[in-house]
Each structure stands twice: as C-alpha cells, then as structure tokens.
Amino acid sequence: MEAVSTLRRRRILIQGIVQGVGFRPFVYGQAHHYGLRGFVLNDSTGVTIEVEGPVTDLDAFQRALTEKAPPLARIDVLTVEQISLRLDTTFVIAHSQSSSERLALISPDTSTCADCLRELFDPTDRRYRYPFINCTNCGPRFTIVQSVPYDRANTTMSVFPLCPECQAEYDDPLSRRFHAQPNACPVCGPQMQLLARDGSPVTSADPIADTARRLADGQVLAVKGLGGYHLACDACNEEAVGQLRRRKRREARPFALMVPDLETAQQFCTISADEAQLLQSYRRPIVLLEQSSNYPIASSVAPAHNTLGIMLPYAPLHYLLLHAFSHYMGQGHPAALVMTSGNASDEPIAYRDEDTYTRLATIADAFLTHNRTIHMRCDDTVIRVAAQEEQFFRRSRGYAPEPLSLSHECLVPILACGGHLKNTFCLGKGKQAFLSHHIGDLDNLETLISFREGIEHYKDLFGITPQVIAHDLHPEYLATKYALDSDIPCKIGVQHHHAHIASVLAEHGLVGPIIGVAADGTGYGTDGAVWGCEVMIADLQDFQRAAHLAYVPLPGGEQAIRQPWRMTAVYLAQAYGDAFLELDIPFVQQMEQRRWHTLAQMIARSLNTPPTSSLGRLFDAVAVLLGITEIGALPGRENQLYEGQAAIEMEMHAATITSDITSYPFELHVASPAQLDVAPLIRAIVQDIQRGIPASQIAAKFHYAIAQLLAEACIQTSERTQIRSVALSGGVFQNRLLLEQLTLLLEKQGFQVYTNRRVPPNDGGLSLGQLAIAAARTRQA
Ligand SMILES: [Zn+2]
Ligand SMILES: [Zn+2]
Numbered sequence: 001m002e003a004v005s006t007l008r009r010r011r012i013l014i015q016g017i018v019q020g021v022g023f024r025p026f027v028y029g030q031a032h033h034y035g036l037r038g039f040v041l042n043d044s045t046g047v048t049i050e051v052e053g054p055v056t057d058l059d060a061f062q063r064a065l066t067e068k069a070p071p072l073a074r075i076d077v078l079t080v081e082q083i084s085l086r087l088d089t090t091f092v093i094a095h096s097q098s099s100s101e102r103l104a105l106i107s108p109d110t111s112t113c114a115d116c117l118r119e120l121f122d123p124t125d126r127r128y129r130y131p132f133i134n135c136t137n138c139g140p141r142f143t144i145v146q147s148v149p150y151d152r153a154n155t156t157m158s159v160f161p162l163c164p165e166c167q168a169e170y171d172d173p174l175s176r177r178f179h180a181q182p183n184a185c186p187v188c189g190p191q192m193q194l195l196a197r198d199g200s201p202v203t204s205a206d207p208i209a210d211t212a213r214r215l216a217d218g219q220v221l222a223v224k225g226l227g228g229y230h231l232a233c234d235a236c237n238e239e240a241v242g243q244l245r246r247r248k249r250r251e252a253r254p255f256a257l258m259v260p261d262l263e264t265a266q267q268f269c270t271i272s273a274d275e276a277q278l279l280q281s282y283r284r285p286i287v288l289l290e291q292s293s294n295y296p297i298a299s300s301v302a303p304a305h306n307t308l309g310i311m312l313p314y315a316p317l318h319y320l321l322l323h324a325f326s327h328y329m330g331q332g333h334p335a336a337l338v339m340t341s342g343n344a345s346d347e348p349i350a351y352r353d354e355d356t357y358t359r360l361a362t363i364a365d366a367f368l369t370h371n372r373t374i375h376m377r378c379d380d381t382v383i384r385v386a387a388q389e390e391q392f393f394r395r396s397r398g399y400a401p402e403p404l405s406l407s408h409e410c411l412v413p414i415l416a417c418g419g420h421l422k423n424t425f426c427l428g429k430g431k432q433a434f435l436s437h438h439i440g441d442l443d444n445l446e447t448l449i450s451f452r453e454g455i456e457h458y459k460d461l462f463g464i465t466p467q468v469i470a471h472d473l474h475p476e477y478l479a480t481k482y483a484l485d486s487d488i489p490c491k492i493g494v495q496h497h498h499a500h501i502a503s504v505l506a507e508h509g510l511v512g513p514i515i516g517v518a519a520d521g522t523g524y525g526t527d528g529a530v531w532g533c534e535v536m537i538a539d540l541q542d543f544q545r546a547a548h549l550a551y552v553p554l555p556g557g558e559q560a561i562r563q564p565w566r567m568t569a570v571y572l573a574q575a576y577g578d579a580f581l582e583l584d585i586p587f588v589q590q591m592e593q594r595r596w597h598t599l600a601q602m603i604a605r606s607l608n609t610p611p612t613s614s615l616g617r618l619f620d621a622v623a624v625l626l627g628i629t630e631i632g633a634l635p636g637r638e639n640q641l642y643e644g645q646a647a648i649e650m651e652m653h654a655a656t657i658t659s660d661i662t663s664y665p666f667e668l669h670v671a672s673p674a675q676l677d678v679a680p681l682i683r684a685i686v687q688d689i690q691r692g693i694p695a696s697q698i699a700a701k702f703h704y705a706i707a708q709l710l711a712e713a714c715i716q717t718s719e720r721t722q723i724r725s726v727a728l729s730g731g732v733f734q735n736r737l738l739l740e741q742l743t744l745l746l747e748k749q750g751f752q753v754y755t756n757r758r759v760p761p762n763d764g765g766l767s768l769g770q771l772a773i774a775a776a777r778t779r780q781a
Helices: 023-033 055-067 114-120 164-171 207-216 238-247 262-268 273-280 316-329 353-359 445-461 478-485 496-507 558-562 565-582 586-590 593-604 615-626 645-654 679-690 695-721 736-748 763-780
Strands: 007-017 037-043 046-054 074-083 091-093 192-196 221-224 229-234 256-258 286-291 307-311 337-341 366-370 382-386 389-394 404-416 426-435 468-472 490-494 514-524 530-538 543-549 667-669 674-677 725-729 752-755
Touching: 007 055, 023 037, 023 046, 023 055, 023 091, 046 055, 055 074, 114 316, 192 207, 207 221, 207 229, 207 316, 207 366, 221 353, 229 238, 229 316, 238 337, 262 273, 262 286, 262 307, 273 286, 273 382, 316 337, 353 366, 382 736, 389 763, 404 496, 404 763, 426 445, 426 763, 445 478, 468 478, 468 763, 490 496, 490 763, 496 514, 496 530, 496 543, 496 725, 496 752, 496 763, 514 615, 514 695, 530 615, 530 695, 543 695, 558 565, 558 615, 565 586, 565 593, 565 615, 565 679, 615 645, 615 679, 615 695, 645 695, 645 736, 667 695, 674 695, 679 695, 695 736, 725 736, 736 752
Parallel strands: 037 091, 221 366, 256 307, 286 382, 404 468, 468 490, 514 725, 543 674, 725 752
Antiparallel strands: 007 046, 007 074, 037 046, 192 366, 221 229, 229 337, 256 337, 286 307, 382 389, 404 426, 514 530, 530 543, 667 674
16 A cells, blocks of 8 residues: 555546436546545535545546546536545445535436447347336436436436346446436336227237337327327328328428438438438437438428438337337338327427327327336427538427536526527526427417426526526517516516527627627517518627618518418519509419408508518518419418428428529618618519519529628628628528528628527527526626
C-alpha cells in the first residue's frame, strides 16, 4: 500500500444525464481499474463521487470519467474539490440520497441496445424472446418515471418485484443491469396479452406471433409501445391500409411505417448516409425520406406525397413483431408495417389501457397490449434531413425531456406555455430549457388535460417552481388562458412570430438584433390582424416589423383556413377586382358565383373577416388556383383534411421540376412596414394557366418567386439597418423547396442564415422562443 503522505481524497460532483444510464457501474469499474477507494452515489443533483488514492491515479480516473463515459450519459458540469482523507478500504456504490434540489436529468426512452438485442434472439438466454428486455444502456425511461430520484420505486415498474436472478443483476455493480430500474425477465416482469376488439382477453400461447399472423391476414391491430398505442397494418396491403384510413375518419395525413432494418427501408426510399445514421440512431425517430419509384407500398399510405416517414424498431416488442411478421409474409415480400398514432382523427395518442379499448374499439380488430403502465404519453419524433442538417417536424420520444442548453441564463424559473397547434411547453431554469414532448393541438379536453398534467410532471421531475409565465398574445388560445388564469404573478405576453424568431436565436446562442423571417399559417398580431409572413428586426427583448405580406381579408376566419378556395377567390379579387369572375380559367368556372357574392358581402361588412398577412394562406390559394390538389371550389371537395394539405401537395408537384425555373413579378411598396404585394404574381400565374403551362411548372415558379420576394425584403431591411444575419422560422419553412431556395439566395448575398435545427420551425418550437424572450426581459427588468 502507498504511503499515506502521497494519498489525496477528492469529491467529484457531476451533473447532466448521469442517472439510469449505467454511470455508477462505470464509475465503479474505473475506480477498481485504478485501485482507488471511496464511493459513488446518485443524488437529486446528479452523481457524487468521493475517491482517494495517489494523485496520478486520481488524475487518470478523472480523465476517464469524461473520456469513457457510457453511451447514453451526458456530462454537463463536473466539479472537483480536495477533501480530507478517510482511508477507506474499498470502493462501493452507496445508496441514493434525496434532497430538495432536483437537477438530475431523466434520460429519454432509448431503443434496444446491441447487447440486449443479441440476448433477445439467443435461444439459450433466459430472456430469449422476452419483449421487455432492457439494461442500463437501453429501454424505457421518461415514459415510466413517476417521480424523482430515478429509482424503481418511482417508476411504473414498482409493481413487479424482482426475482432472485434479476435482483442479483440489479445489485451487481459489474452487471449491465446494475440498477437498471426497468430490469425484468419472463419470471418476474410484465407480460404481453392479446385482446379482442371488445377488450376481452384472447387465449394465446404467443400473442406476438398471433398479432403478426393477423397483420399478415390484413387486420388492423392496436399495439402498445413505449409512449402510447400504435395502429398497425400491413403497409403493402392496399385494402388493409384503406380500411385503417376509413376507420380513423377523415384522415388523409401520411402514415408512418416501421420496417425491420435499413436494407428494407432502402427498398422503398432513397437514403443518404446522414439519413441512414439518423434512422439507426438510438433515438429512433421517424425519418421523412424520398420515395424511390416502383416500390410496393400501398398508395394510400402517403397519398399525394413523394416522401415516406419510416422508423426502425425501437422496443424489443417491435423487433419480435417484425420478425414474426416477416416470417408470415415469406421471402421476397418486404415486411413493412404501418405504425401510426393510436387515435381517431384529431385526438391525442391513446396510452391508458382502459381508455384505449374504448377509443380504438371501432378502429382496431384486436389489441396487442401489456401490463407495464405508460406514465407519460409520448408520440414518435419526426425528423427530416435538409441541407445535411436535421430538421424536426416533431420533437418527442427519444429526445424529450432532454434539456436544451441556453447561452443566456434564466434568472428565475420560467414556464412558457407555447401555442395552440402542435403544442409543447417549456420550463427554464438556469441555463437549461426543458422543452416538453409533443402535446398536440389544444382544441379538445383530452389534450388540455395532458398539457396541464405534463406541466405538473415536469415541474416535479426537474424541481422547477416557475416564477414567470410566458404566453402567446392570442386571447382565445387555451394555453394563453391557462397562463392568464395561473397563480404565477409575473406574466409575459409574446408575439407569435417574435417567438418563432427567438427560438432560432436561443438555439444558436444569439441575442440579436437579427433580420427574422417568420412565415406560417396563423399568428396573432399586435394590431389584432392574423399575421403570417413577417420580416422583422428582432432581438430577444423585442421586435420591429420591417415588412409583411400585404393584408388581404380572411373571410370566415377559421373557415377560410379549412376551405382554401375562399383565399383563391380573395387573391383573384385583389388582383383583378370583380372582373376576376370573367376569367376563363378552371377555378373560376368551377366556383359558384353566388358563393363569392356571399363572401364579398362578408368582406364588405367586415363580418368575421380579419385582415391577414399569412403566407400559408397564399400557398393554399395558389394550390387551389392551379387545380394541383383535389381540394377546390366544388362543394364536397372544398375542405382541407389537415393543416397545410393543399400547400404540401403543391410542394410535392413543384419538387418534380428541377431545371430552368424562372420567377414571377411582385412589388415591394415602401411603407413602414413595407408591403409585399403579390397581385402582379397572381396575374402572371393566371396568364400561365391560360397559356396551358403545366401546373407543376407554375408551382415551381411560384416557390421561386416567393423565395425571391422574401430575399428582397431581407436585402432592403439590411440596407436600412446594416444587419447581415437572417433567422428563418415558422411552419411554412417545413417547405423544403422554399427553405433551400431562400437560404441559397440569402447566402449568395453574403447573409449568415440561421434556421431551427434542434426544435421544430412549426409551433412545436414556439415555447422555446417564448422562454428565451421571457428570460431576456426578466434579465433586463
Ligand atoms: Zn440493453
Ligand atoms: Zn426476473
């Protein structure tokens, strides 16, 4: 043994994602490797280590902590202090401590690791084909945690006492399952069950194999996963997919698919190296991929789309199910399952068992379920790769509740309530922003409850008691009402599009001023108008509107969003006056003139007709004008089935045109703010229609013209302000064509362009922007 005089003792405190990710066994292993004594324990702030030994060994140990940390661990802060020797004789893993400070981070749910996967298909392993196999490197986390610290007693696994073998693994510091809270085996853990449509149990020796057989026969099954139920069917069976679509009611959105592996996905889609990596990442998002031609997927999986959303299996149950399904389908028939959210149109995803049997009884032929309770609903994440970067459509399972780092501190804890559609909320403390999982559209009671419960859960998990609450300016949003009714005295209202731009600033650690281009469907303006194409000079405190799409009436408000033909008529009337009724184009010929007269009267009397600068509505209007979508002016075919449907379908057509794209004229009227006038553009489009130019070609020209219009507005704003950086955000920037063209135009002009890379550009990212603004305003106050 070393002379006592050469020994030192250090206390090392680590914060970050260090619980439930195998960190203590790792520390234990390293301490033994270097022959050090002391202990490691989890507490509510993270992990505390005390070690003693010779200085050189202590240094090497400390380096190993950061350099060799387990794959799911994330070290945010590591502090070291020298303390008095205690001359311990061993190194031990001590019991967890509770304290009032809760900074320990809960890891997101994580896909099955390679070691567990090997065991899952190993006939000699005691967990062979066990659908709940997991270890400290993988498995459910966020969705089963009820409270902190992250210990089994605080998860929905607490009702499954460990068998002696599982307990031994749980207690063995050198086991991969040491303190793996969801640890289980066929003897002691959760079990699968097959239920009939009415919720009654079906006797089955192998519920997963029976499910696979039913899927192969064309049935629709509800399958309980990590964060909720999926509705599954054979993606190559047109009849089965059509059935699912009919039963889900009014549903036209593309369905996501799950396939066994990358090779299968490559049969349907063109996949870049970046996309392949993302598909295979342990977070397992749905990745939007470009369809290849002649693939065997049913056409009703993604009607009118040239992309497919694909994910790989992430729970052991999925691996087993796809394995069995491939078996039933036989060689040469690709195994692809539709795996769409288990809900009827517009409702949130079902996750509570009893509730699910009622809600999905008219959709699913049977249920593949299990008795491990889901504590928090969590939808799949949806991502696309654009310009070699990730772009989120929805940030949820596999990502939430991992915090985003802020460069600028929240002086007091803040809750930002987010928007109305695709709601997320965000809690901020210090330099961390806990952006919630996807809550959904806050227009029904179920979603509202999930919003309220989610906020309470995050407050508890992360020990945050907000002292400031930030909200949208729209007085009718339920999230706004929640904020205004709350007990938190300090309330900060944030304009919708300012929040979008601030979300980009926060992600990139900027404070501004920056030129912000916020383009989306709907956001409440400071003048009471419906904004949606805003060029602004923004920092984290405030913004100034530099330019916007010239106002047009939005006749019928919500109705004009659902029925885009109204906006087509409005834009034609703006460009031609009443003379538009004489135009010899299909849209005008289809539209019943008396319906326009009703609208014209509403507009003249300003009845439920707010002015709007929404770019989303312009895209809708042009899509219908071109007749590029089935949605038009004919009764029965006038409603969009989901937000942005007409615009998305137009983008899909425009994307097929890749060369010789010209533009359309537009005007920028000098005013404060400047008015972006598209009447010349509408007239030029009408001429092209009259000349018989193909709709795809016109759609491509239209996209390019809008990119030029926005670039021009940025250039003029920059000339006035000398600002050379631009932030792009808002749901319209999910349009890849527009995003890429505008980025290119701006970069050619020497602008530094920033976009959302870690949160969605749509309203799912709004709460982060609200938080950043509220934090800046409290810092200044
Ligand atoms: Zn594992
Ligand atoms: Zn067991």
